[in-house]
Amino acid sequence: MSSQHVISAKLYTVIYILLMVLLVVTVGGDLMFESAMFRTSFALGIAVIKALLVVLFFMHVRYSSRLTWVFAGAAFVWLFILFALTFNDYFTRGTAPERLFEAPVGGIVVRQTPVNPEHEPSSVMQRH
């Protein structure tokens, strides 16, 4: 059919091999690296690459119309909105202006730790 691009079985095979190699690499990285932070970013980074390979080739977005790009992209923009504005709350919990009255030292806010974290369930979320 004219409007549809047909991806060859050969290209699919290449992508598949790449995906399997990346899977081995993730596991290798997980076992090899020391820093926890680095291992997390590494594993997630590879997941993003793998996902891109699947989306671009297996789901042939690379050869699809602009509209397909827009809809595929919109999903992630909205996901970003959900994460960004939710974390805008969580990352600023307990740093509210009312704390400024407590004990400002040289412009740095010293925070009090709740006395008994067991006591008030919601205060649990306010500690870092």
Place this chain on the structure above:
Amino acid sequence: MTPSQPIDPHALDRHHVQGLAHHFDDMDQQHEAATLGMWAFLATEVLFFGGALAGYAVYRSRYGDAFAAASHHLYLWIGVINTAVLLTSSFMMALAVNAAKHGNRKKVVTFLILTILLGLAFLCIKGIEYYLDYREHLVPGSIFEANWHEMFPHIDGAHPGSMMFLRQVQLFLMFYYILTGIHAVHMIVGISVMIVLTVKAARGRYTAEYNSPIDMAGLYWHFVDVVWIFLLPLLYMVQH
């Protein structure tokens, strides 16, 4: 669709085009509609999983220790094997779509069956894994509460901080079961759809011109694969 010169749709004799629904002008329009519809649906799916992942991210940013400790009790190697199974299944699906575009009925059926079998293999392995988790008492709630010292022998249960830790471990396990659970439900839906498609394909309902359903099922199946690609590091490889 805004062609510069008006076309008369009645010029087309659509009664002889296999698979063309009455309200579409031609195959291209029908295929375009199906593709767009599928992508809009996948956008929905992204946000469906996204809601749960947002919750996961909030708690992980708070309770990194407990999440990492809990994650280390999962079977990483089973997760990895299952990823390989699912990637292979996706590959088979891609080949089925390729065969469909070439109108090769026999290959379509073969690859679809392989896709289904690998999907079923994934679910079986997942089931076994759930069973192993259960045997290890990795089940939030009373089972975990009664047996946690087997998993965390170095923890002093009397200390309030460690009680919090143990509860946060269960929070992670909740996400583990919910995320893998809804993923499994998606697999079951996909497999059911593909069984229908396989039967139809075997009966010769799809041609090189008309194969949108296979294409669309492929998009869905690859999407389920993408979700799992993220679940692997998020559930099995948590570090702190």
Place this chain on the structure above:
Amino acid sequence: MTTVPYSSSLGRETTYLNHSHKIRSWLLTLDHKRIAILYMISITFFFMIGGAAAVLMRLELMTPQGDLVKAETYNKLFTMHGVMMVFFFLIPSIPAVLGNFLIPLMVGAKDLAFPRLNLASWYLFMIGGLFALASLVAGGVDTGWTFYTPYSSTYSNSYVVLAVVGIFINGFSSILTGLNFIVTIHTMRAPGLTWFRLPLFCWSLYATSLIFILGTPVLAITLVLVGVERIFHIGVFDPSLGGDPILFQHLFWFYSHPAVYIMVLPSMGVVSEVITCFSRKRIFGYAFVAFSSVAIAVLGFLVWGHHLFVSGQSIYGGLIFSILSFMVAIPSGVKVFNWTATLYKGSIALQTPMLYCLGFIGLFTIGGLTGLYVASIAVDVHVTDTYFIIAHFHYIMVGGAVMAYMAGLHFWWPKMTGKMYSEWMGRFSALLIFVGFNLTFFPQFILGYLGMPRRYYAYAPEFQALNVLSSAGASVLGVGYLLPLLYLLWSLRWGKNAGPNPFRATGLEWKTSSPPPTENFEKTPIVNEEAYAYHRMEMTGDTVATH
């Protein structure tokens, strides 16, 4: 479905309504017009259930003491009222009834892109509705339509799971409807019908559909999480595990604030159609009105935290959400200005649909402006959870969205049924609804400002006078809603024939017969002019006969 000859041997035209009368031909129909009628009947039914709950609440609130119903019953009443009105009436109202009927007609197509999904979506809607009704019959739900955790997940002794399952299923119905509209508008426009020639109703439903597909799934997963927590007695919002109930509120309002735009965007679409027709003018600033719909849909996703100002959300979070909330007012304001400018120097005819639309503009403006009050954190701390909030959102959802639904129903009723209703009855009940509405809800602004909290069955005696006023208004409003039910049904049998275009309106839906044939058009129409070419129509003299 089999194709039918355009004219039957009796000489009567074969329409989508009369080509078959078998019940099967309705329940298995793939025709978007018949599915729209199915939706219309179903949402009217749910509206009456929600309305009955409202009547009981207003009766209870006639006196300060709790005397008519028990406190728990009152809680169940406002929950059922909210669930029915929001999820089973207002969200599907204009999209699933008018949108379903009109979008294919307006774009010049034979049907929506996926007729079978369309039917499936009605069945999902009904199954969801049955679950919600089951929760009512079983004994009710007392959490409020917002299902806040941990009350809903842990403490409530009512049928939360049934209701939540109902809303979950209903969500998929919304998603499928939205998906169908998006694809239809993208791929099935008639030759010559460019994006900027589309009726604004299509633009606004396109924007609504974006919210359907991008917001609803988040509600769905949130309800799954609540259900899991309730069934297994352990879950992710549970504070004893370190979970955060406020997370539920984030996820819930990520959908539910945009959902208020699901209710009001389609209304704005209706208003754009009606205002132009009854002022015989093209719309002022087409592109602004079109793009403001999309802007509202997008910006609407950035403001949900204004429902969490007093919840324990961080204050910085609240500040950001407050500022963003003020931004949504801009595109809404653009629309109001454009409608007013359209009216300016138009030859205005105050027929029933137009009366409803003028009501919409005024009441929506009040609702939107009080939205800005409550979006300012300091004011909200004072009025949150009081009757001020109730008044605010009823001005928008009843004064705005329901008015617009009535406007649309009266505008397209002749198209859908081929019959005219009594114009005098129409005008009379539009007026009745406007008066009854203000009598009901304006006192609630004052009550809330004075401090009367919402969701209580008893109140301090000094609030009684205003509450009696409100209940009196509610009875006027009730009559106002009953009348159209009667005279519209009456018109089906005794109404005059409407002819294809009784209001001399532009738009493809008026170019086919009323009621339209199953295939909508005898022949795919070709479009060669902008929407709302009323100036041209006035100059050349309309050819289509009126009644």
